[in-house]
Amino acid sequence: MKHIIEEESKYAASAKAFRANVARDLGNEELRSNFRGAMDYLMDKRKSAFSSEDELEVLREQCKLIKQRCLAKLPHLLEQLEGNLERNGIKVHWAETITEANEIIAQLIADKKGSSVVKGKSMVSEETALNDYLEERNVECLESDMGEYIVQLAKEHPSHIIMPAIHQNKKQVAKLFADNIEGFEYSTDVDTLIQQGREVLRNKFCQADVGISGVNFAVAETGTLCLVENEGNGRMCTTIPDLHIAITGIEKVVEHLSDVPPLLSLLTRSATGQAISTYFNMISSARKPGEKDGPQEVHLVLLDNGRSQAFADEELKQTLQCIRCGACMNHCPVYTRIGGHAYGTVYPGPIGKMVSPHMLGLEATTNLPTASTLCGACGEVCPVKIPIPKILLRLRQESVKPKSQQPEVMKGQGAGRSSVEALIWKVWAQVHKSPTMYALSMWGLTRFRFLMPKKLGGWTSVRTAPKPAATTLHQRVKAKQEKAKQSQQERG
Amino acid sequence: MQQLNTQHLRDYPKKPKQVYLFGTCIVDSFFPDTGMDAIELLEREGIEVIYPQGQSCCGQPAYNSGYKDEAKAVALSQVKQFPLDIPVVVVSGSCGGMMRHHYLDLLGDDPEINNFCQRVFELTEFLVHVLHLKPVDQGPKEKVALHTSCAARREMGVHLTGNKLISQLANVELVIHDYESECCGFGGTFAVKHADISAAMVADKSKHLVATDAVRYVSADHGCMMNINGALDYQKQSLRGEHIASYLLNRIKGNSSKGSL
Amino acid sequence: MTNTKADIKAVSKTARGNILAKLKAEVSGADYDKLPEEVPFNYPEFSREENLAQFISELEKNHAQVIKTTKANMASVISEQLKALNITKLLYGENDEHSEVIAALDSKIDLQTYDFSIDNNKERLFNECPAALSSSRCSIAATGSIVLWPDENEPRSLSLVPPVHFVIVDANELYADFTSLIKAQQWQDKLPTNVVLVSGPSKTADIQQTLAYGAHGPKALIVLLINI
Numbered sequence: 001m002k003h004i005i006e007e008e009s010k011y012a013a014s015a016k017a018f019r020a021n022v023a024r025d026l027g028n029e030e031l032r033s034n035f036r037g038a039m040d041y042l043m044d045k046r047k048s049a050f051s052s053e054d055e056l057e058v059l060r061e062q063c064k065l066i067k068q069r070c071l072a073k074l075p076h077l078l079e080q081l082e083g084n085l086e087r088n089g090i091k092v093h094w095a096e097t098i099t100e101a102n103e104i105i106a107q108l109i110a111d112k113k114g115s116s117v118v119k120g121k122s123m124v125s126e127e128t129a130l131n132d133y134l135e136e137r138n139v140e141c142l143e144s145d146m147g148e149y150i151v152q153l154a155k156e157h158p159s160h161i162i163m164p165a166i167h168q169n170k171k172q173v174a175k176l177f178a179d180n181i182e183g184f185e186y187s188t189d190v191d192t193l194i195q196q197g198r199e200v201l202r203n204k205f206c207q208a209d210v211g212i213s214g215v216n217f218a219v220a221e222t223g224t225l226c227l228v229e230n231e232g233n234g235r236m237c238t239t240i241p242d243l244h245i246a247i248t249g250i251e252k253v254v255e256h257l258s259d260v261p262p263l264l265s266l267l268t269r270s271a272t273g274q275a276i277s278t279y280f281n282m283i284s285s286a287r288k289p290g291e292k293d294g295p296q297e298v299h300l301v302l303l304d305n306g307r308s309q310a311f312a313d314e315e316l317k318q319t320l321q322c323i324r325c326g327a328c329m330n331h332c333p334v335y336t337r338i339g340g341h342a343y344g345t346v347y348p349g350p351i352g353k354m355v356s357p358h359m360l361g362l363e364a365t366t367n368l369p370t371a372s373t374l375c376g377a378c379g380e381v382c383p384v385k386i387p388i389p390k391i392l393l394r395l396r397q398e399s400v401k402p403k404s405q406q407p408e409v410m411k412g413q414g415a416g417r418s419s420v421e422a423l424i425w426k427v428w429a430q431v432h433k434s435p436t437m438y439a440l441s442m443w444g445l446t447r448f449r450f451l452m453p454k455k456l457g458g459w460t461s462v463r464t465a466p467k468p469a470a471t472t473l474h475q476r477v478k479a480k481q482e483k484a485k486q487s488q489q490e491r492g
Numbered sequence: 493m494q495q496l497n498t499q500h501l502r503d504y505p506k507k508p509k510q511v512y513l514f515g516t517c518i519v520d521s522f523f524p525d526t527g528m529d530a531i532e533l534l535e536r537e538g539i540e541v542i543y544p545q546g547q548s549c550c551g552q553p554a555y556n557s558g559y560k561d562e563a564k565a566v567a568l569s570q571v572k573q574f575p576l577d578i579p580v581v582v583v584s585g586s587c588g589g590m591m592r593h594h595y596l597d598l599l600g601d602d603p604e605i606n607n608f609c610q611r612v613f614e615l616t617e618f619l620v621h622v623l624h625l626k627p628v629d630q631g632p633k634e635k636v637a638l639h640t641s642c643a644a645r646r647e648m649g650v651h652l653t654g655n656k657l658i659s660q661l662a663n664v665e666l667v668i669h670d671y672e673s674e675c676c677g678f679g680g681t682f683a684v685k686h687a688d689i690s691a692a693m694v695a696d697k698s699k700h701l702v703a704t705d706a707v708r709y710v711s712a713d714h715g716c717m718m719n720i721n722g723a724l725d726y727q728k729q730s731l732r733g734e735h736i737a738s739y740l741l742n743r744i745k746g747n748s749s750k751g752s753l
Numbered sequence: 754m755t756n757t758k759a760d761i762k763a764v765s766k767t768a769r770g771n772i773l774a775k776l777k778a779e780v781s782g783a784d785y786d787k788l789p790e791e792v793p794f795n796y797p798e799f800s801r802e803e804n805l806a807q808f809i810s811e812l813e814k815n816h817a818q819v820i821k822t823t824k825a826n827m828a829s830v831i832s833e834q835l836k837a838l839n840i841t842k843l844l845y846g847e848n849d850e851h852s853e854v855i856a857a858l859d860s861k862i863d864l865q866t867y868d869f870s871i872d873n874n875k876e877r878l879f880n881e882c883p884a885a886l887s888s889s890r891c892s893i894a895a896t897g898s899i900v901l902w903p904d905e906n907e908p909r910s911l912s913l914v915p916p917v918h919f920v921i922v923d924a925n926e927l928y929a930d931f932t933s934l935i936k937a938q939q940w941q942d943k944l945p946t947n948v949v950l951v952s953g954p955s956k957t958a959d960i961q962q963t964l965a966y967g968a969h970g971p972k973a974l975i976v977l978l979i980n981i
Contacts, residue, residue, distance in 0.1 A: 026692055034961075041962045058794040065791040072783055075776035093761065094769035107761045146968055147959035163959060170961045194957060194965040201969060206879040222944050232913060232955035232970025239909045239947075240875065250772065257941045261931035262793065265896075272958070275811060276896035276931075279970070280950035288946055293871035293908040304768070308775040333675045337692045371686050373679025373693075374556060375642035390597075396558030416558075425554050429562035432517075433569035435546035445521055458687020462694065463722030466522055473520040473527035477543045480528070 012364040014344030021342040035339045038166045042330040045273025063266050064385040066259045067321040077220040077253045084223025088285040090298040098128035101303045112243045114210040120234040121145040122214030123161050124247050126346045144201050144233040153180050159340030162271050162326040167339055211237030215248035221256050230278040244295040250302050251320035266383035270325040306358030313409050315394055319354045321384040328378035350378035350388045362399050362412025369395035442472045504621040510540045512574050514582040517549035518714045530583050530737035537623050544573040550587040556680050564598050571608045580611050581618045584713050585644020588614035593647055616653040616712050629661040630746030637667050637706040641713035642675045661743050670700040678719040694723045702731050709733045804894035811897025815953030817974040821981050828857030844885040846907035867911050884917035891926035898950040909947050918971040924980045
């Protein structure tokens, strides 16, 4: 199996540092409180968006099947999409790796002699670390989504896929603006802050020669790129500059235009509890003769970056059903505690634990699938019914299976395997599958229960140690039965 | 809107003469009183309880750690311990979920496995839907909280049956704690592998339980309780959790209960 | 450091071949006739009045201003609103459909026709056009969405750049939901360069989940609802 995933993604190192990141962020009271507040808000919003359980369940099933159909036909739909986009004057480019995607985008910008880029929210461009790549080539790349703008000013990465600056409170944003924007007077009034952002960014929209955006749905049947947004920056990026480059993952293609409304409805309601976003922007062509605005050139970059690896396995393929609503992280008790940055990956939370191993390999991400209690809150709210806990379990299996075991399903297989742990489970299985061995071990446990240590690693840092019983349930039941037999004999 | 999961909805059999009890490895080695109380509870309803001595563990610890082959070997050995076509009552929603739902994935969808999975019931589910238990409360007036394990809630619907049983106790007021549906942070090996995240979660769970003025909290899972009670004990709180089998039995018999640790 | 044009073409071509080959290997032999049936949710039928009430309520919830008016009254409504907002200019499209309305506007309003290409007029559009008037194609009751169908006469930026957006909405063109609209108008056969569903003024909750209006697009969306 040929692996195309690159080692050079900067996220590999930060994902490897997961444990240190967690320790750092768990200790940050302000961060913890920002996340708790934000997650409460988002959970509440979602809850109020679905008035009927029936509607929700029917829609989830329908959307799951839509996405599964589109994945079942994926290569054909990509070809159809490409044909229809090109027919409409939108150029299509393909990239297997993040570097290829960045090279293509940089070249398209260079061809137009572009120097100033405005970017709408695009998690795929975060995945490729496009900003870094362009800045190294002297192209200014300004984030225009308010959250992304804040994050960029702070030299951070998004901590949430829908609300990138969710880890900051308004005091922190006020300080950031006061420190970085000339003439801005410290204020925690959110309207004032947003108006300040608006002013800076509208100037940029007016001047930029390139707009870069993501895509929420790419419709094969019509060759249409659909963007979901509230702020209007997505429309700005795709309307005002002369060159528009959209970048998306290959899994975003849908077959029919009629597939869009149910997916859109579940996307916005699951994400922020909105019946629909303020803008739903459908782009099917570059500027046509006679039209007075719109980019002269539109390009779409289709990125693989590990997606085809997930596609090759029936179970892991379900990962690609994701429509990036963020509901799984909003409802995740682990994400709520550690926040988005601790994951060290572009996509945090449960969805990040599922997709990042394909993008970065299991070597860098082996701590992610285990950092879950498998509580199932994510799977319960997933609008396209991805069985997230089951996929995490599967990734744990891939992570601990022997490196040499065939078939090799994914890059980094066996990266989490330790021979000690493997041996422990082997012995555990021997004991628990044999009634005799099990009885013997229980006899030992109860007999030597006084030897149970008072300190059990991390467990006893916040808890007292549990104490084995003096007699097991097996022994108690046996004793009870014998007693009953005896009294029966005595009576008889 | 209530988050209902339809996965647990099923057809329930008529009240049987005999059942198997699956005690779980945690109850067997740490909390045998719970197992004995569950047996007594069932026997009081006129049911003969068979406790196969060959049983050990459902296999979940290995399964959740990614050791599928090891889990499979143990799971298969368990299925063989329960050959009669009678219900298998499990005193844990989490182990119940493993045996009812995950065995099919683990062991393959063959008729014998499928038949076994169909016979698995979580204890409170069995009490409510099969026995239609109407407990007569003889205990003093008190307030309790209910903590439902995540697997039980989302795979077995136990938050509904546990709630129903407690609600039927005339002298007991059920108080709902903040973030009631949120995980306690146990997650088996998660509590060891990611001890700091688990610690943050159990700190919140125990805080929310203590914030209610309940005299105790009740749960159908000893995994969560080992975690929460351990934290409460460490914090020197007086609140303790008690398994719902023991709690129900004590209420029916008019004994005051004490919580298990 | 940068590659030549030929390079990215080659990169893309190779990537395309590799990606499609991998995906096709996985779906070969798939029988697409055997896919499970996708059952949509059956929404109840609503009356015209119910749909209209829903449409208005959703828009207002999203901070749009909805004014019920008539074609004859529209000019005075717009004039009043502009006066209240202290705005003296109005940008409008080149179509004849609303020429009567434009003609009847308060004579103090400085009328700006969108008769220019954006290319050399960005500064003007961003800095000198405080308000705009556009038409709409139709609208959606369930979500309170207005369908804009920009063309040569009403460019995309008309409804985007000016901070106040007046939009004329015909109540006779109201559809229950997005699905039924697409189906009724067979959109798949005729999508123009750009279609936008607008459901309120521009907004954001990116700072501490606090809603603020006027993020990048219009700060105010004023809906002129006719033919009620």
